[in-house]
Every structure is written in C-alpha cells, then in structure tokens.
Amino acid sequence: xxxxxxxxxxxxxxxxxxxxxxxxxxxxxxxxxxxxxxxxxxxxxxxxxxxxxxxxxxxxxxxxxxxxxxxxxxxxxxxxxxxxxxxxxxxxxxxxxxxxxxxxxxxxx
Amino acid sequence: xxxxxxxxxxxxxxxxxxxxxxxxxxxxxxxxxxxxxxxxxxxxxxxxxxxxxxxxxxxxxxxxxxxxxxxxxxxxxxxxxxxxxxxxxxxxxxxxxxxxxxxxxxxxxxxxxxxxxxxxxxxxxxxxxxxxxxxxxxxxxxxxxxxxxxxxxxxxxxxxxxxxxxxxxxxxxxxxxxxxxxxxxxxxxxxxxxxxxxxxxxxxxxxxxxxxxxxxxxxxxxxxxxxxxxxxxxxxxxxxxxxxxxxxxxxxxxxxxxxxxxxxxxxxxxxxxxxxxxxxxxxxxxxxxxxxxxxxxxxxxxxxxxxxxxxxxxxxxxxxxxxxxxxxxxxxxxxxxxxxxxxxxxxxxxxxxxxxxxxxxxxxxxxxxxxxxxxxxxxxxxxxxxxxxxxxxxxxxxxxxxxxxxxxxxxxxxxxxxxxxxxxxxxxxxxxxxxxxxxxxxxxxxxxxxxxxxxxxxxxxxxxxxxxxxxxxxxx
Numbered sequence: 349x350x351x352x353x354x355x356x357x358x359x360x361x362x363x364x365x366x367x368x369x370x371x372x373x374x375x376x377x378x379x380x381x382x383x384x385x386x387x388x389x390x391x392x393x394x395x396x397x398x399x400x401x402x403x404x405x406x407x408x409x410x411x412x413x414x415x416x417x418x419x420x421x422x423x424x425x426x427x428x429x430x431x432x433x434x435x436x437x438x439x440x441x442x443x444x445x446x447x448x449x450x451x452x453x454x455x456x457x
Numbered sequence: 458x459x460x461x462x463x464x465x466x467x468x469x470x471x472x473x474x475x476x477x478x479x480x481x482x483x484x485x486x487x488x489x490x491x492x493x494x495x496x497x498x499x500x501x502x503x504x505x506x507x508x509x510x511x512x513x514x515x516x517x518x519x520x521x522x523x524x525x526x527x528x529x530x531x532x533x534x535x536x537x538x539x540x541x542x543x544x545x546x547x548x549x550x551x552x553x554x555x556x557x558x559x560x561x562x563x564x565x566x567x568x569x570x571x572x573x574x575x576x577x578x579x580x581x582x583x584x585x586x587x588x589x590x591x592x593x594x595x596x597x598x599x600x601x602x603x604x605x606x607x608x609x610x611x612x613x614x615x616x617x618x619x620x621x622x623x624x625x626x627x628x629x630x631x632x633x634x635x636x637x638x639x640x641x642x643x644x645x646x647x648x649x650x651x652x653x654x655x656x657x658x659x660x661x662x663x664x665x666x667x668x669x670x671x672x673x674x675x676x677x678x679x680x681x682x683x684x685x686x687x688x689x690x691x692x693x694x695x696x697x698x699x700x701x702x703x704x705x706x707x708x709x710x711x712x713x714x715x716x717x718x719x720x721x722x723x724x725x726x727x728x729x730x731x732x733x734x735x736x737x738x739x740x741x742x743x744x745x746x747x748x749x750x751x752x753x754x755x756x757x758x759x760x761x762x763x764x765x766x767x768x769x770x771x772x773x774x775x776x777x778x779x780x781x782x783x784x785x786x787x788x789x790x791x792x793x794x795x796x797x798x799x800x801x802x803x804x805x806x807x808x809x810x811x812x813x814x815x816x817x818x819x820x821x822x823x824x825x826x827x828x829x830x831x832x833x834x835x836x837x838x839x840x841x842x843x844x845x846x847x848x849x850x851x852x853x854x855x856x857x858x859x860x861x862x863x864x865x866x867x868x869x870x871x872x873x874x875x876x877x878x879x880x881x882x883x884x885x886x887x888x889x890x891x892x893x894x895x896x897x898x899x900x901x902x903x904x905x906x907x908x909x910x911x912x913x914x915x916x917x918x919x920x921x922x923x924x925x926x927x928x929x930x931x932x933x
Contacts, residue, residue, distance in 0.1 A: 351491035351518040352525060355475065355913045357924070358800020359483035359525075366524045 429455040459502035459531045460519065462495060466867040468903060470910025477906055478527055480538050482802040482870040484909065485525060491518040495527060502531045540858040541804065543811060545845050548604035550812035553826035554595055556587045556625055557616035558818055562650050562692060565683045566719060566746045566754045568827060569616070573749055573882045576817075576830040578616075583830045586621050587818040591839065592628040595816050598839035599632075600639055602814075609636070613647035614815075614826045622658060629665055648672060648715065650684070652692060654699040663707040670713050671700060671738070675728035683719060683754065697736070704737040711739035713788060718745045718764060719754040725767040726774075733786050740786040743768070747879050750893065761897040769904045776908045780916045793871070793905040794912070798923040802870035803857065809877060810836060810851050814843070824851070824887070827878040834887070860890045868895075868902045 354360045429435035441451040464479035474492040476485050487495065493512050497503055508515050522528045529535060558578040560570060569578065576583070587595075596611070603609040611632060613625050629645055636643040646668030662669055673696065674680045681691025704712060714732045718725075725743060732738045745764065748755045756764065771787050778785035805811060807825075815826035820839040828834035836851070837844040855877070863869045874880070875891035875898070883893060912919050 349521045349524070351488045351521045352527075353486040353488075354483070355486050355910070356482075356484040356798050356800050358481060358802070359478075359485050361800070362478075362481055362483045362525050 459504045460498050460508070460523075460528050461502040461531045462499040463526050463529050463535060464865075464867060465495070465499075465527055466903070466906070467492075467495065467499070468906045468910065470907045471914035473910070473914065475906070475910045476527055477867070478525065479867045480802050480870055481526065482797075482800040483525060484797065484800070484906070484913075485527070486910075486913070488518075490515055491522055494518050494522060498528050538858065540856050542849065542852050542856065545849065546602065546604060546843070547811050548606045549599060549602035549609070549814060550606065550808065551610040551612060551814075552595065552599040552602075553612045553614050553813065553815045553829075554587065554592065554628070555614050555616065555815060555817055555826055555829040556592065556618055556621040556628075557585060558583060558830065559585045559620055560615060560617040560650075561620065561652055561686065562617065563685055563687045563689075564717075565685070566717060566748060566752070568747050568878065568882065571748075572752065573747070575828065575834075575881070578830075581830065583818045583821075585818065587624055587820075589624055589627055591816075591818070591820040592624050593631055594820055594839045596628060596632045596635060598816075598822075598842065600635060600641065602843065603641065606641075608642045608644060610644045610646070612826075613645070615648075617653065618647045618649050619653040619658065622653070626661060629667070644668070646670065650692070651696040651700050651703070654696075654703055656702070659703050659706050662703075663709055666709045668710045668712075669703065669707065670715050671696075671703075672717070673700070673714050673732065674716050676731040676735075679724075679728060682721075683717075700736060713740035713742060713786075714738040716741060716743045718743055718756065720756050720760055721754075723760070723763055723767060725764070726771055729771055729787065738786065739784075740788040740791075742788040742792075745894070745897075747876070747882050749882055758893075758896075761894060765897055765900045765904070768901060772904050772908055776911055779912060779919050782916070782919070790905060790908060793902070794909055794920070795923045796871055797905060797909045798920050803873040805852070805855060805857070806873040806875050806877065810848060810855075824877060828881075855888055859888070862890045862892060866895065866899070868899045871902055872898045 349363060354363045429438045431438060435455050438455060439452060442448040445452075466477040466479070468475050468477065474487045476487055476495060477483075478485070490512070494508060494515050497508060497511065503511075505516075505519065508519065519528070526535065558569065558576070560567070563570065565571060568574065569576075578585075599609055599611060611628075613628075615621075618625065625647070632643050632645075645665065647662075648670045649672070651671045651673065661667075672684075674682070674684055677691065677693040677697075680693040680696075684692050686692060714736070716728055716732070728743075729741050732741045745756050745761070746754055768789065772790045775785040775787045775790045807813070809815075809825035809828075813825055814836065815823045815829040816839055817823060817830035819830070821830060821832075821835050822837040822839060822843060823829045823831060824834045824836060835844070836847050855874075857863060857869060857873045860869075860874045863872070863874055866872070874889075875894065877887040879891050880889045881887045883889075883891065909920075
C-alpha cells in the first residue's frame with residue numbers, strides 16, 4: 349500500500365489478510381470487490397428489489413436466477429446440487445436463465 | 458455509488474495523521490491524499506466523482522481505505538461483528554487466591570470492607586483465613602484448569618495478604634513442587650499494604666521471586682487521608698521504612714506501587730515523583746476509586762477531567778523518556794501502549810471469568826478476586842471445578858455485542874464496557890457498561906494513541922518490546 353502505512357501489529361495483519369483476498373468474479377476498476385449475487389438468502393437480498401448498489405437491472409428475474417448465483421457465481425452447495433462432484437452438467441442446457449430456466453432439472457442424489 | 462466512513466478515530470502525532478480503526482483496532486498512518494479522502498467522507502457520503510473534483514486523483518487512496526475498511530459503500534453497510542463465545546474449557550492463566558478477607562487497615566474507600574462491600578466479611582459464611590487444604594486444592598485446580606499452558610500465574614490477595622503469610626509460604630512451596638512434577642512453571646505475585654513486611658518476609662519474597670505490588674496512595678498527607686488503621690491513625694510512617702527495606706533487598710523482580718485516586722485535590726505528578734524518585738518504586742499504576750457516586754471520596758465528572766489532564770502530562774513525560782530510551786514507570790500508559798501495539802479488540806473488558814478467576818477463603822471460585830465469596834458471582838469451587846453452565850451464561854450475557862451503549866463508541870476495542878465490579882458497585886449490575894467514565898476512557902485512549910503514534914515515528918524500537926510479550930493482567 350502506498351497511501352496507508354501499517355503501524356501496529358493488527359494493521360500489518362489486516363494488510364496481509366487483504367493482500368491475498370479471494371475475490372470472486374472480480375469486477376473491473378477500483379476498488380476491487382467480491383461479486384455479490386443478485387439474489388442471495390445469505391445476504392438477505394431476495395433479488396427482486398434494488399441491489400446493494402441501488403441498481404435495478406436485476407429486477408423481475410425468475411427465481412431460478414437465484415439458483416444460478418449459488419451454483420456458479422458464489423458456490424454454496426447447501427442450496428444447489430453439488431456441481432463439483434455429482435452434478436457437473438446441471439445447468440448445461442440452460443444458457444440464459446431468463447429464457448431457459450425450464451431446462452434446469454431436478455437432481456436426485 | 459457513494460462512499461462513507463466506517464467506524465474510526467483519527468488522530469495526529471508527530472505532525473502526521475493516523476487512523477485507529479474500529480473494531481479491528483488496526484492503526485495506519487495516512488498520507489495527504491488518504492487523509493483528505495477520509496476527512497471528507499467522514500463529513501458525509503460522497504461519490505467518486507465528488508471526491509475527484511474536490512481532491513484530484515484519489516482512486517488509489519480510495520481503494521486502500523476501502524481495503525482496510527476505513528471507508529465503505531453506503532449501500533453495503535458492514536455486517537455486525539459476530540458474537541463469538543470462547544470455547545470451553547478456556548485455559549486459566551491467572552488465579553487470584555484471597556488467602557484472607559481480614560485487614561489490619563480500615564481504608565475508608567475499600568471495596569471489600571467499606572460501605573460498598575459485596576460480601577459480609579465479618580459475619581458471613583466464609584472463614585476469615587484460607588486453610589492449607591483449601592490453598593492446596595486451589596493449586597491443583599489451577600494446574601488442571603491451566604490446560605496446555607506452560608506457565609500459570611498465582612496471585613495472592615486479601616484482605617491484607619500477609620496476615621496469612623504462613624499459608625502463603627507453604628502454598629508457594631507446594632505449588633512449586635507440583636509444578637515441577639507436571640513440568641509447568643508457576644509465577645507468583647501478591648498485593649500488600651506493606652504494614653506487615655519484616656526482614657524474614659522480605660527475604661522469603663526475594664528468594665522466591667514473588668512479584669510484589671504495594672497499595673500506597675502517595676506522600677504522607679495523601680496516604681494518611683484514607684489509608685488508616687482501625688483507630689484512625691495514618692499508615693504512612695509505618696509503611697515507608699518497610700517499603701524502602703523491601704526495595705533495597707528484593708531486586709529479583711521490579712516492584713510496583715498501586716495508587717487509588719479519590720475526590721479532592723489530585724496531584725498525580727507529585728505522587729508519581731514521590732513514589733519513584735523518593736521511595737524507589739520501579740513502576741506506579743493509578744486507578745480511580747471504585748465506589749457508588751454518593752460517597753464523599755467518589756470522583757466527580759470534573760474530577761475525571763482533571764485526572765485526564767494530569768494523566769496526559771505524565772504520559773508526555775513517559776513519551777520523552779521513552780524517546781530517549783530512559784525508563785519511565787507510569788504503568789497505565791505502558792499497559793495501554795502494549796494493547797494498542799498488539800491491536801487488541803476485546804469482546805470482554807477483562808479476563809475475569811475466562812483466563813482469570815478469583816478464589817475465596819472457603820474455596821469458592823468467583824469471577825475475580827473482587828467478587829470472591831459472593832454467591833451471586835460464583836463460578837464453581839476449587840474442589841468441583843468450574844461450573845461451565847454458569848461460566849457460559851456469564852460470557853453470553855456480558856459480551857460486548859450485548860452492550861448497545863458501546864456499539865457506536867470508537868474506544869470499545871480497548872474498553873469493552875469497563876470493569877464488572879465497578880459496574881456492580883455503581884449500577885448494581887455487572888452487565889452494565891460504565892457510562893460514568895466514557896469521556897475519560899475516550900480521552901485517555903486518545904492520549905495513548907498520540908503517544909503511540911509519536912513513538913512509532915520517533916522511536917519504533919521502543920514498541921518492539923511489546924512484540925512477543927504474553928499478555929498479563931494487572932490485578933487491583
């Protein structure tokens with residue numbers, strides 16, 4: 349960092365911890381922030397209101413859009429089939445959730 | 458998208474701007490650009506365009522301030538700090554043994570004997586002196602509860618500790634032997650009013666490397682105001698020669714004085730000079746008296762302001778000495794600097810009920826020595842061990858997350874609501890934050906941050922001494 353200088357030990361730890369931060373679906377430009385799903389029960393954002401930055405582009409998306417974010421954007425296997433192990437092709441027929449959401453099928457473990 | 462300041466306290470030291478972040482307790486030095494951004498967004502949310510047009514190219518500074526969470530997007534407020542209760546069994550670091558609840562002095566302000574006492578020490582159920590059996594059971598309790606810790610600290614306390622010197626001496630011998638058998642080091646310390654020091658006792662304390670803290674309020678006129686014998690005579694003339702004798706012979710550990718500050722005229726610098734230069738103490742720590750507000754010796758709001766001013770003066774003496782690599786014994790500032798250096802951010806104000814426990818004369822285990830013997834604050838017995846249910850309930854209810862009053866205070870990483878005993882005496886409940894001294898805590902933390910910043914710039918090697926020191930809790 350060039351504008352801030354870590355002075356105490358905690359500051360050095362903060363610097364170290366944020367240096368290698370895992371940033372999912374990095375957006376371009378500064379500052380770099382992790383991707384937040386449009387609709388996500390983890391952050392209590394159902395996805396059909398204004399998003400966290402006040403945007404309205406995600407309004408009125410089908411509920412299956414939520415599944416997509418848990419499935420790829422922010423992998424959270426508790427809510428979707430396990431794409432890493434036994435359901436790698438779960439969304440392969442669904443190119444765009446708005447159009448193809450009917451093609452997302454049920455998975456039985 | 459607009460940016461807003463997150464919780465922080467900005468301060469200046471050595472002509473440079475710094476920021477103390479809350480709740481991380483990280484301290485960063487800011488350059489001109491980062492400082493300008495932080496000060497601007499602290500006045501209210503600003504968009505990047507607004508910041509750029511006012512301050513020029515600030516993208517890099519904005520990114521760094523965001524990275525350390527000094528600022529953040531208005532629409533994405535920080536998640537509340539999680540309430541994490543330490544897992545049991547939490548290793549015991551310090552056990553305070555109240556070897557007696559009797560005292561040969563009658564200090565007017567005493568929390569154990571005075572009008573604010575919690576436990577009936579005269580006609581209560583507790584024995585007046587701890588027995589050898591209870592003391593040994595306490596040692597076993599300590600060794601067991603210290604878990605995987607290699608070092609255990611035992612502090613002897615009272616009453617007047619030395620009234621039960623025979624049991625104390627035998628307990629040290631026993632603990633040392635048991636420690637050796639189990640491969641643990643045991644560190645001993647005690648607090649005394651110094652009235653009963655005599656050559657044999659001094660010899661014993663020095664030979665056994667027992668850390669000693671002396672309760673003393675200052676020169677004769679200050680000491681004799683409250684620290685009196687039962688017949689009302691002052692104790693200064695009795696203790697002064699004994700303390701000098703102790704300081705001459707006991708050189709194996711630094712010896713500290715512990716001063717209780719009360720209402721009335723305060724002259725902290727004079728007390729400090731007397732105790733260090735004239736008496737020879739290595740360190741002096743000051744604590745405002747714990748009392749309900751109606752007592753004559755209670756410190757008023759203006760008294761706290763005056764105390765802060767005097768603390769600040771002495772802290773700057775400490776700074777100049779430390780910059781020149783000379784020792785200065787103002788221990789309050791040193792303890793706070795150590796916490797600032799490590800970036801301590803507390804969920805609980807102290808280790809009471811967690812790494813520190815008090816043991817009453819009958820072997821009842823309490824939150825700390827100040828609650829020893831109180832059934833309402835009991836956490837088990839040395840024979841049966843810690844009552845994990847009671848401990849868990851205590852920690853659940855006293856976590857900083859429950860203290861709504863503290864939730865917007867920038868000093869909470871260090872204060873965390875303050876002393877449970879002070880709160881109990883003041884408000885009747887351990888759970889209450891000590892709102893009567895918030896301004897004092899914030900003022901004092903600000904002074905210590907400035908001293909810390911000055912040292913970081915002018916003599917960073919001084920701060921390196923805190924790098925590896927294990928945290929140890931002062932007992933007062």
